[in-house]
Amino acid sequence: MRISALLVSLGLLSASPLLAQVPTPAPAQTRPLLLLGATLHVGNGTVIPDAAVAFDKGRLTYAGAQAGFTPDKAAYEVVDVKGQQIYPGLILPNTTLGLTEVEAIRATVDEAEVGAMNPNVRALIAYNTDSDILPTVRTNGVLLAQATPRGGVVSGQSSIVQLDAWNWQDAVVKADDGLHLNWPPLILKLNPAEDAAALEKREKARQSQLRDLEQLLAEASAYRSQPAGRRENLRLSAMAGLFDGSKTLFLHADYGKEIIEGVRFARRLGVQKVTVVGARDAWMMLDFLKQNDVAVVLSRVHALPRRAGDDYDQPYKLPGMLQAAGIRYCLDYEGGMETAGSRNLAFIAGTAAGYGLTKEQALTAVTLSPARILGIDKDYGSLEAGKSATLVVSTGDLLDMRTNNVTRAFIDGRAFSLDNKQTYLRDKFKGKYGQK
Template sequence: MQQRLLLAAALFVSTTAAWAQVPVPAAKQTKATVLTGATLHVGNGQVVEGATVAFNEGKITYAGPSAGFNAGGTAYEAVNVSGKHIYPGMILPNSQLGLTEIESVRATLDQQEVGMFNPNVRAVVAYNTDSDITPTLRSNGVLMSQVTPMGGMISGTSSVVQLDAWNWEDALVKADGGVHLRWPAMVQQTTDNSPQVQQRRQARQTGLSELEALLAEAKVYKNQKNDRRNLKLSSLGGLFDGSKKLFIHANYGKEIVESIRFAQKAGVKEMVIVGGADALVVADFLKENNIPVVYSGVHALPARAEDDVYLPYKMPGLLQKAGILFCLDYDASLHGTRNLPFIAGTAVAFGLPKEQALSSVTLNAAKILGVDQQVGSVEVGKDASIVVSEGDILDMRTNKISHAFIQGRKLNLTDKQQYLYEKFNGKYNSANKAEVGK
């Protein structure tokens, strides 16, 4: 009996220690809050020195020079952030956050379904709000993510979530706003007519023919009254009235043009290119058709041997000069997505103006994901999803988040890495002190 009690006590202690690594979602804002004395980076290119930002019931009530702030009879709790910087919470597009945890453990992977055409798959219902990765993003100022499925030709639908919630329903910012199409790679025209090459060409053509038929059927289905709902067809209906966007994953210039023309012919209203390694090559076409880009390759190698070795670093600045609406994502390991602000920082070092780089991970991302009326910039009426950094948030040397709020709720910025650092830092410091005392 005593052994059982000891075992239960040990389990309780270990469980408590494990839970200490996972911050509990913050409680709803109950006190009006005002941040004073900081430099405000609005997210739309504007910078306000000596600014004040006030928010109440989860919404921003004032954002501007301190001299212009009037409490209007509301009792605000003042937080002095003098010398620091206020930013909108950053947004991570095209991510499997909450769908993938440990790549080598199959039970933690839920980012794709079998089959080629799964438009009815809703990635958000598999979103895990208890992921150990999520707090590491918040510690660097990333407060929202587009949960995106993978696999097949039509992977499913994505949703935008905020990163402080008990469950996926509470996390939702915008549900099922995008359908994701993985455009099949072209087969290069060569003298090689081997059976393998012919098979690849035939498979590609078959896939595109099936996709064309599916979109045509979905368009007809949308305009009919049906007693029994077809989930695959109904999930595509929003593409034809603009209520959903088609996110086309493509990199090669010819594939980008081909996929956009294909979608336009099918009647799709809103499109976004994801990846876009060759976006600059077809910049005029993208601008003419008003197609934004989620650019994925800032820290990638150039696509061609003859390209400038720094071209991926320069690409955001070049897209800005070309007049293309774009945002940045982190198309590498999921555990590295906390480095999203530093991707934008790299673009600054290679020609993109600093405030435009901030927009590329805040307001531009919000516009492309269709949530810019709610988040993406520090403006009156929007959600109080903001962060306070001791220095430049895009520089890994000065990105030190002191405060973060989602919809006015103050976040616990502890994460697993910080917990382990403090644990073992204390251990070895104690050991060193004991050694010195001998």
């Protein structure tokens, strides 16, 4: 009886629809493909109606007006997408996507390491390509992400990945692109009951963190001049790129004084490239950011103002203020349910488009701008001949949650499945209740 019950159970499991699982990664493109008739949003602000987009072996061979496409169409697999919209694949910076599955279950969270100073930690090797969340994010047009560690003062190194792969080795687009530093927050007396001694104790702890951080960076700078053949120090060698510009220091800070203090600290110690992450007070220091050529990865656009005296729409209009000031910036999704909610990146941009940005500027903030800040714009971020064929096709406006409807998506020319666990459950219960 037990064996029979077991066999029945196994039979039921084997009959479960494959759509409930993570779809198999798509194979490499084998035949040239031509998309005809859609409106093309290049990603750099250009919009081309009645466009043609052709790609072969994962690279774009043409992206422009259909009237200007001269090759023989018979050589291509032609897909009619008339009336639809073509966009570059969205790029999500500063995310724990692939590092966290269920935030309430500790065993599925691999985003932080023990200790305060972990420059040698690599988020890439913890990136889980079998995450159930990845397909749900792709469905809304997010095709690349910067897997970013959390925790401590120096969290570790992020890497940029594409979201349809067998393993992290296949997924990597740019390994160890930068180091993430959580700037020690200013000590503020927020509790009236806190006495002077307790406040001083917290300030001393902060100053100790800053001294440790300065020592670490100074040692890393000096380590570069050590002779070849020395025994490698993984903590220090991981930071070497900060001083020659091959890696970016991602400075996580929100308050204005923290941003100024952190940027000046990094510059003083010889760090070449600094990008501020979070930066909710960036509107207070536009001149400082511009003068120091500091890029911004802006978080929490969908949030309440930080202070009672701020404008009610301050978070919404901050991208427009950065745009008007000529500051390099892009948008991320960081907030409640950070990992699962990252599929809403397009709608973050859509909100910004209603508060100071044009639709194309908002699109650039989640495509070409993050590609430039992350150093992958040679291949990604816009749809131009020679670049990667990483794009999405939608029947409506990708940035509007009412019309966003991705019908096709490609990563490096590979057409992958848009099915995911949520679409499976949707279809399952539509059938149960007789809905079409």
